Amino acid sequence: MERRQFIRWMMTVSGGLGLGMQACRAQRKIPGSIVGASAAIGHMLRDKAFEAPTVFEEKQVVIIGGGISGLSAAMHLSKAGVDDLVLLELEAYTGGNAASGSNEYSKFPYGAHYVPIPNNELKDYTAFLEEAGVITGYENDLPVYNELYLCHDPEDRLYINGKWQEGIVPNYGLGQDARQQFARFFEKMAALRLAKGQDGKDAFAIPIDTSSSDPVYTGLDTITFKQWLEQESFTAKELLWYANYCTLDDFGTTIELISAWAGIHYFAARKGKAANAHYDDVLTWEEGNGFLAAQLRNRTQAEIRTNSLVISIEEMNGKVELSYFDVQQQKVLGLRCDQCIVAAPQFINARMLSRSEPERVGLVKSHMEYSPWIVANLKVKAGLEERNGVDLSWDNVLYEGNGLGYVDAGHQKISLSQPVKNLTYYKPLKGSSNAEARKAALAKQHQEWVAEVLSDLVKVHPNLEQQLLQVDIALWGHAMIQPLPGWIWGETRKKLQQSIGDTIHFAHTDIAGISIFEEAFYQGLNAAKQVKRFL
Numbered sequence: 271m272e273r274r275q276f277i278r279w280m281m282t283v284s285g286g287l288g289l290g291m292q293a294c295r296a297q298r299k300i301p302g303s304i305v306g307a308s309a310a311i312g313h314m315l316r317d318k319a320f321e322a323p324t325v326f327e328e329k330q331v332v333i334i335g336g337g338i339s340g341l342s343a344a345m346h347l348s349k350a351g352v353d354d355l356v357l358l359e360l361e362a363y364t365g366g367n368a369a370s371g372s373n374e375y376s377k378f379p380y381g382a383h384y385v386p387i388p389n390n391e392l393k394d395y396t397a398f399l400e401e402a403g404v405i406t407g408y409e410n411d412l413p414v415y416n417e418l419y420l421c422h423d424p425e426d427r428l429y430i431n432g433k434w435q436e437g438i439v440p441n442y443g444l445g446q447d448a449r450q451q452f453a454r455f456f457e458k459m460a461a462l463r464l465a466k467g468q469d470g471k472d473a474f475a476i477p478i479d480t481s482s483s484d485p486v487y488t489g490l491d492t493i494t495f496k497q498w499l500e501q502e503s504f505t506a507k508e509l510l511w512y513a514n515y516c517t518l519d520d521f522g523t524t525i526e527l528i529s530a531w532a533g534i535h536y537f538a539a540r541k542g543k544a545a546n547a548h549y550d551d552v553l554t555w556e557e558g559n560g561f562l563a564a565q566l567r568n569r570t571q572a573e574i575r576t577n578s579l580v581i582s583i584e585e586m587n588g589k590v591e592l593s594y595f596d597v598q599q600q601k602v603l604g605l606r607c608d609q610c611i612v613a614a615p616q617f618i619n620a621r622m623l624s625r626s627e628p629e630r631v632g633l634v635k636s637h638m639e640y641s642p643w644i645v646a647n648l649k650v651k652a653g654l655e656e657r658n659g660v661d662l663s664w665d666n667v668l669y670e671g672n673g674l675g676y677v678d679a680g681h682q683k684i685s686l687s688q689p690v691k692n693l694t695y696y697k698p699l700k701g702s703s704n705a706e707a708r709k710a711a712l713a714k715q716h717q718e719w720v721a722e723v724l725s726d727l728v729k730v731h732p733n734l735e736q737q738l739l740q741v742d743i744a745l746w747g748h749a750m751i752q753p754l755p756g757w758i759w760g761e762t763r764k765k766l767q768q769s770i771g772d773t774i775h776f777a778h779t780d781i782a783g784i785s786i787f788e789e790a791f792y793q794g795l796n797a798a799k800q801v802k803r804f805l
Contacts, residue, residue, distance in 0.1 A: 300720045302741040305371070305380070311360060311579055311597060316621060320581050323593045323604030330354035331801055332592065332605050333572065334580050334622075335613030337366020338559075338787060339777040341566035342794025343611050343801075345398075348571040350802055355571065356605065358578040358594055364567055367749055367785070370560030371647060371742065378647050378679035378692040379558025380744040384421070385787045387542035387551050389476055395791050402565040404553060409545035417546070419553045422682060426665035429730050434659030438515070438667045440508040442659075448506035455504055455513075462538040474531075474538040477792045478758060478783040481535075488531065491759040495533030496525040511670060519674055521784060522641025522698040523752045532753035532784060554664065556679050558694075559787060583610065583622045583774065590773050592622075609801040613777040613794065615640070615748060616766055627770065637762040638780065640748035642708045646695040646723050648676070649740040652688070655733040666693075672726040673697030690739065695723055698749075708747045719743045750785035758783045775800045 331352055333340050336359030344357050363369060367381035388395050396413060399405045405413045427434045431443035439452065465473040467482025475481040482488075490498065495517060499510065514525045517533050525533060542549045555561035567574070577597035584591050590610040595602050612619055616638055620630040656662070664682075667675035679692040701707030720741050728734050757763060763783060769775045777797035782789035 298735075299717060300735075300738050300741050302716060302720070302743065304716055304719070304743045304745055311577075314579060314595070320593065320595060320602050323602050326591060326604035326606040329356050329605055329607045330805070331356070331609045331611070332590070332607040333357040333611045333613055334583070334592070335359065335366075335778070336361070336364035336574065336576070337613060337778070338368055338563060338566065338790035339366075339779065339793040339797070340611070340613030341365070341563060341570065342791045343613060343777055343798045344570035344572040344794075345566050346795050346798035347801060348569065350798065352801070352805070353571050355573065356607075357570075357572045357574045358580055358605075359574065359576045360579050362576050364574060364576065365560055365563035366790075367746065368559035368563040368787075369744065370557035372557070373649060373692065373740075375649070375688070375690045376680040376683065376692050377555075377557035377560070378694050379560060379677070380645050380647065380694075381558065381560075381746070381749075382787065383558030383677055383694065384552040384554040385559065385562070386540050387415070387544055387547050387549055387553070388788060389540070389542050392476065392788060392792075394795055395788055398565070398791070401569070402562065412543055412545040414545045415547050415551075415553065418682065419555060420547055421552045421554050421664050424660060424663040425552075426667065427660040427663040428667050428669055429657060429659075429671075430669035432657070434657055434661075434666075434730075436660045438512070438665065440512055440669060444508060445506075448508050451504055451506040451509050452512075455509055458502065459534070459537040462534055463541060465538070472539075472541075474535045476539050476786070476788050478535070478789065483759075488759040490531040490534060491529045491757075492755055493530045494526060494755060495528045495530045498530035498533070499525065508669075515667065515674065518698050519696075520786065521753055522643060522750050523754070527752065527754060529753050529755045529758055531758055535784070554677075554682065556682060558679075562787065580614070580622055582625060583612065584626050585771050585773055588773070608773070609804060610774045611777055611794075611797045611801060612774060613797070615751075615778055615780050617748065619776070623770075630766070633762055633766060637757065637760070639704055639752040639754060640780070641750050641752050642699040642704060642711055643746040643749040644697050644699065644711070644719065645744040645746065646697075646719065647679075647742045647744075648693040648695060648723070648727075648734075648738060650691050650693055650734070650737050651739055652690065652737075653733070654691075654731050654737050657730050666730075668726065668730060671729075672722075676727070695727065697723075697726075704752075711745055711747070716741075716743060751780035751783070753784050769800060772804045 333343055336357055369380040371380050404416055404419055406416050407414045426438050428438045433442050435442040467473055467484025469482050471482035473482050473487040516536055517523055517528045520536055540549050579595040581593045589606055591606050593604050616634045620634040665677050674696040676693045676695040679694050699707040767781045775797045777793040779785040779789045782793050
């Protein structure tokens with residue numbers, strides 16, 4: 271998110287000296303485990319041969335995938351009166367990358383942890399937020415957001431040049447040239463936020479598919495964000511770090527790889543107005559977006575079957591036949607339905623549809639890349655040593671750190687004293703390729719991950735190891751789609767969005783173009799509308 275602290279940043283005089291890094295040597299075994307997406311079960315779809323089901327259960331609608339897109343589709347179909355509805359989910363929980371956990375001290379995210387203030391034209395989305403109690407009313411036609419859910423101050427801080435500064439836009443110790451480049455960068459993004467194409471549409475909108483198709487802007491999808499920054503003479507290392515941090519944060523993708531259109535969209539697509547919030551404010555909860563996932567789930571009449579690995583999907587005589595492996599029963603079962611929404615990532619869909627749609631496998635392999643991540647929850651007792659500067663904030667980022675920093679999951683709590691905190695650390699994984707990064711991640715043991723997290727955070731919390739009670743690692747092999755050049759405005763994404771006949775429809779953020787909550791919400795809504803057309 272582009273931070274409102276930029277205004278304060280422009281008005282501040284600062285300086286500082288660097289602080290030497292401290293190496294981390296684990297002195298004891300830290301309790302915890304590796305949790306998260308069931309890679310072993312998912313890989314059965316790739317590696318195992320299953321028998322075909324002998325009996326097919328009849329249903330009106332089946333949704334495959336219980337992430338935000340699938341839950342959104344289920345909610346909207348339930349609201350439309352569709353009650354003969356089954357949702358199949360591979361994991362033991364729903365919510366996708368809005369997963370969360372809890373312990374005796376608080377809930378905490380294992381994935382996406384906030385949503386920005388939404389753009390006002392997203393009426394279906396804001397209506398949902400109103401139902402969920404996130405919007406409490408309206409003043410002068412502007413939404414009033416629940417103060418319990420607007421991120422409390424202090425919102426974020428950055429450790430740079432040996433000190434914690436307010437906000438994550440680099441400020442402390444910055445030279446004059448870098449300051450001028452930051453000012454010009456934000457002026458440029460402010461202009462692009464208001465820009466419209468020849469077709470009258472916003473150049474950068476949410477959902478992405480409502481953006482202008484004017485070649486002046488879509489041409490930015492043919493180059494990388496780094497190339498665009500160089501063309502615009504943005505060269506300050508602090509600015510390049512900040513841009514890179516932002517694209518890693520939302521897309522798991524560096525500025526050297528991400529499409530310039532997608533990189534600019536991060537800064538230029540947010541335009542929400544509220545009675546009590548700014549467009550770059552955020553809404554957050556202890557459990558992160560798990561709160562919103564639960565709100566969607568509570569508003570559907572769908573029968574949710576977790577631990578269900580879908581093996582195949584085929585259109586047969588105007589209906590859809592699918593087989594799935596019930597992990598708990600260790601049995602292959604069959605479903606036959608009138609309409610099917612496939613709300614799973616395309617690398618999974620290609621395998622499920624390999625018999626009837628063999629070309630999908632090639633399209634996905636040659637055009638789609640997914641970023642692997644880890645999310646680590648650190649249970650930390652009081653007394654964590656701090657460096658100088660701003661106090662613990664919701665979002666705590668290290669300049670040139672190995673990860674993206676951590677959030678204080680209990681930040682929204684009203685209580686002043688917390689004997690134990692849950693700190694949630696985020697890190698996109700690097701390797702010679704995403705596949706190699708995934709392979710290396712799967713081979714790592716829990717204590718190796720603990721050492722990796724400690725090596726980053728001990729720079730700012732020297733006694734972290736002594737204060738640690740537990741570390742749980744969530745491994746996301748395919749956390750989000752990477753919007754590389756040509757993906758957003760290329761033909762492949764359009765092809766993969768298309769329904770198969772009148773019976774199989776798709777809904778997922780990877781075919782939306784970027785992995786943000788609003789895109790998932792509208793993917794589900796639009797698929798539900800397609801289903802209603804043909805029922």
